[in-house]
Amino acid sequence: xxxxxxxxxxxxxxxxxxxxxxxxxxxxxxxxxxxxxxxxxxxxxxxxxxxxxxxxxxxxxxxxxxxxxxxxxxxxxxxxxxxxxxxxxxxxxxxxxxxxxxxxxxxxxxxxxxxxxxxxxxxxxxxxxxxxxxxxxxxxxxxxxxxxxxxxxxxxxxxxxxxxxxxxxxxxxxxxxxxxxxxxxxxxxxxxxxxxxxxxxxxxxxxxxxxxxxxxxxxxxxxxxxxxxxxxxxxxxxxxxxxxxxxxxxxxxxxxxxxxxxxxxxxxxxxxxxxxxxxxxxxxxxxxxxxxxxxxxxxxxxxxxxxxxxxxxxxxxxxxxxxxxxxxxxxxxxxxxxxxxxxxxxxxxxxxxxxxxxxxxxxxxxxxxxxxxxxxxxxxxxxxxxxxxxxxxxxxxxxxxxxxxxxxxxxxxxxxxxxxxxxxxxxx
Ligand code: UD1
Numbered sequence: 322x323x324x325x326x327x328x329x330x331x332x333x334x335x336x337x338x339x340x341x342x343x344x345x346x347x348x349x350x351x352x353x354x355x356x357x358x359x360x361x362x363x364x365x366x367x368x369x370x371x372x373x374x375x376x377x378x379x380x381x382x383x384x385x386x387x388x389x390x391x392x393x394x395x396x397x398x399x400x401x402x403x404x405x406x407x408x409x410x411x412x413x414x415x416x417x418x419x420x421x422x423x424x425x426x427x428x429x430x431x432x433x434x435x436x437x438x439x440x441x442x443x444x445x446x447x448x449x450x451x452x453x454x455x456x457x458x459x460x461x462x463x464x465x466x467x468x469x470x471x472x473x474x475x476x477x478x479x480x481x482x483x484x485x486x487x488x489x490x491x492x493x494x495x496x497x498x499x500x501x502x503x504x505x506x507x508x509x510x511x512x513x514x515x516x517x518x519x520x521x522x523x524x525x526x527x528x529x530x531x532x533x534x535x536x537x538x539x540x541x542x543x544x545x546x547x548x549x550x551x552x553x554x555x556x557x558x559x560x561x562x563x564x565x566x567x568x569x570x571x572x573x574x575x576x577x578x579x580x581x582x583x584x585x586x587x588x589x590x591x592x593x594x595x596x597x598x599x600x601x602x603x604x605x606x607x608x609x610x611x612x613x614x615x616x617x618x619x620x621x622x623x624x625x626x627x628x629x630x631x632x633x634x635x636x637x638x639x640x641x642x643x644x645x646x647x648x649x650x651x652x653x654x655x656x657x658x659x660x661x662x663x664x665x666x667x668x669x670x671x672x673x674x675x676x677x678x679x680x681x682x683x684x685x686x687x688x689x690x691x692x693x694x695x696x697x698x699x700x701x702x703x704x705x706x707x708x709x710x711x712x713x714x715x716x717x718x719x720x721x722x723x724x725x726x727x728x729x730x731x732x733x734x735x736x737x738x739x740x741x742x743x744x745x746x747x748x749x
Contacts, residue, residue: 324714324715324716324717325716325717325739325740325741326712326713326714326715326716326739326740327697327701327704327711327712327713327716327719327726327727327737327738327739327740328710328711328712328737328738328739328740329686329701329704329705329707329710329711329712329713329735329736329737330686330704330709330710330711330736330737331686331704331705331706331707331708331709331736332570332705332734332735332736332737333570333572333734334567334570334571334572334573334609334734335563335566335567335570335572335573335574335705335730335733335734335735336572336573336574336733336734337574337575337732337733337734338574338575338576338577339563339574339575339576339577339729339732339733340577340578341555341556341559341560341563341576341577341578341579341604342366342368342369342370342393342555342556342559342578342724343365343366343367343368343393343552343553343554343555343556344368344514344515344518344553344554344555344556344557344558344559345368345370345372345373345556345558345559345722346417346488346513346515346556346558346629347514347515347518347519347553347554348364348366348367348368348373348395348553349372349373349376349415349417349420350417350420350492350515350519351364351518351519351522351551351553352364352373352376352377352379352380352395352397353376353379353380353418353420353421353423353424353496354424354496354519354522354523354526355380355385355397355399355548356380356383356385356397356399356403356421356424356425356428357424357427357428357496357499357500357523357526357546358399358526358527358545358546358547358548358549359399359400359401359548360398360399360547360548361396361397361398361399361548362396362397362399362526362548362549362550362551363394363395363396363397363549363550363551364394364395364396364397364522364550364551364552364553365393365394365550365551365552365553366393366552366553366554366555367393367394367395367553368393368553368556368559368724369392369393369724369725370720370721370722370723370724371717371720371721372415372417372721372722373395375411375414375415375418376415376417376418377395378411378414379407379411379415379418379421380397380421382404382407382408382411383403383404383405383407383421383425384399384400384402384403384404385397385398385399385400385403386398386400399548402429403424403425403428403429405425405429405431405432405433406432406433407421407433407434407435408435409435409466409467410435411435417489418434419434419447419450419489419493420489420492420493420496421434422434422450422454422468422470422493422497423454423492423493423494423495423496423497424496424497425470426454426457426459426470426471426472426476426497427476427496427497427499427500427501430471430472430473430474430475431469431470431471431472432468432469432470432471433467433468433469433470434467434468435466435467447468447489447490449483449484449485449487449490450487450489450490450493450494451463451468451470453481453483453490453493453494453497453507454470454476454493454494454497456479456480456481457472457476457477457478457479457481457494457497457498457501457505458472458473458475458476458477458479458501459471459472459476459497460472475500475501475502476497476498476500476501476502476542477501477502477503478498478501478502478503478504478505478540478541478542479505479506480505480506480508481494481505481506481507481508482508482509483507483508483509483510483511484509485509485622486509486510486511486512486536486622487511488511488513488515488516488622490511491507491510491511491516491538492511492515492516492519494507495507495516495519495520495523495530495533495538495540496519496523498540498542499523499526499528499529499530499540499542499543499546500528500542500543500544500545500546501540501542502542503541503542504539504540504541504542505539505540505542506537506538506539506540507537507538507539507540508536508537509536510532510533510535510536510537510538511622511623512534512535512536512622512623512624513622513623514534514554514557514580514583514623515554516533516534516538517533517534518553518554519533520533520534520538521533521551522549522551523546525549525550525551526546526547526548526549527543527545527546527547527549528540528543528546529541529542529543554579554580554583555578555579555580555583555604556579557579557580557583557584557627558627558629558630558695558722559579559722559723560576560579560584560604560605561584561587561588561627561629561630561633562630562633562695562698562699562702562723563576563729563733564576564584564587564588564591564598564605564607565591565630565633565634565636565637565699565702566702566705566730566733566735567596567607567608567609568591568594568596568607568609568613568637569609569636569637569640569702569703569705569706570609570705570706570735571609571610571611572607572608572609572733572734573606573607573608573609574606574607574733575601575603575604575605575606576604576605576606576607577601577603577604578603578604579604579605581600581604581605584605585624586624586625586626586627587626587627587630587634588605588607590616590618590626590634591607593614593616594613594614594615594616594637594641595610595611595612595613595614596608596609596610596613597610612642613637613640613641613642613681614641614642614643615638615641615642615643615644615645615678615680616638616641616645617645617646617647617648618631618634618638618645618646618647618648619647619648619650620648620649620650620651620655621650621651622651628649628650628651628652628655629695630695631647631649631655631695632655632658632695632696632698632699633695633698633699633702634647635647635658635659635662635667635669635676635678635699636658636662636667636699636700636702636703636706637702638678638680639662639666639667639668639669639678639680639681639682639684639703640680640681640682640684640706641678641680641681642680642681643680644677644678644679644680645677645678645680646675646676646677646678647675647676647678648674648675648676649674649675649676650674653674654693656671656674656676657692657693657696658692658693658696658699658700659671659676661689661690661692661696661700662689662699662700662703664687664688664689665684665685665686665687665689665700665703665704665707665711666682666683666684666685666707667680667682667684667703668680668682683708684703684706684707684708685707685708685709686704686707686708686709686710686711686712687707687711687712688711688712688714689711689712689713689714690713690714690715691713691714691715691716691718691719692715692718693718694718694719694721694722694723695722696718697713697715697716697718697719698719698722698723698726700713701713701719701726701727701730701737704737705730705735705737716739727739
């Protein structure tokens, strides 16, 4: 089987301006949330990526009419009654599609979903989603390939304390609680900016939600929601990926249409490593100064360091002076990039959920594979700093979350292109 690959050649410093797209991890959940209200909802600043297309297909399978009247806008016409069964091929493509469980229970009182797919990142369970929904009154049964949930009458508000501040569970519970009877309190809720974006959309639909952005969210159930218009926030992870590219190449890049406060810790780390980072009126700017210094990184729920930027920082740290310890606390499978970076010449030692990076080591081009979305982006960045040509196979993983990555890096002066049938291209 062949798949597209990125061909990356050692490039000089990245220079210029890049516009951040809408946040993938918010837009996906907003498409699900639109199902909560009959009628036409409009979501703007939606990224043109494969995961969104997959979520739109899930919404269509549940009975919505979905149109894209112009790039970056999704219009959902939601019928009075929704389908409650999804085909395994659809939900299996995308793990985030588990968030339709809350809206389906709220609207129809029942749902049958195939077990979700998505990035292969070790143990990505959904027990917290299911336990929370059970507290709201749902009866849940699940086997190896499907989850069935139902509720007699309406969901009922409850006090739910999450043992871990799960983003997906918080989103599912918010959507289930917003039209439940009574008050729901979610303690140890996730605080990610994408949670606040979802809460803002639900409020625009008539929901009564307070405390989003903190670990204690209070939802007062309303009888029904109305459709709404919403603009998705900028994608902090995409912006952070370009920021790493600027620092890695010693470049100077203005990254616009994103709120730099959503990247507080990663930008702080970049500046401690030696890059100049400053906020602008439209986003922020990163200027590599050469001579990066190593430092330690520990991934944690927001406002901690995001797991979705960990692979990009591994690539960066391979070029920094000194020894860095990177600790991954969120996903087991997140170090699958390490063997690929080693192929390029990085020196990284794995010890359970710690990676010890010794740098700087000169990188040189090789054939590597994108093992997941963020690993793929990180390998493209590493290729910019590697001598010769780096081929990043399995580019389709990157398409799940980055629109036109090659073209946008090229616009900043990088030498990156897409090739079909990479294995032929490499051997020729
Ligand atoms: C995670 C990230 C989020 C990122 C998204 C996309 C965190 C905390 N979350 O969200 O920032 O945008 O990936 O890559 O960094 N877990 C359970 N049971 C559950 C739910 C989760 O054990 O029911 C565990 C997972 O196995 C994992 C951790 O909790 O170890 C993170 O889960 P969660 O925040 O729910 O993941 P996502 O919603 O995918």
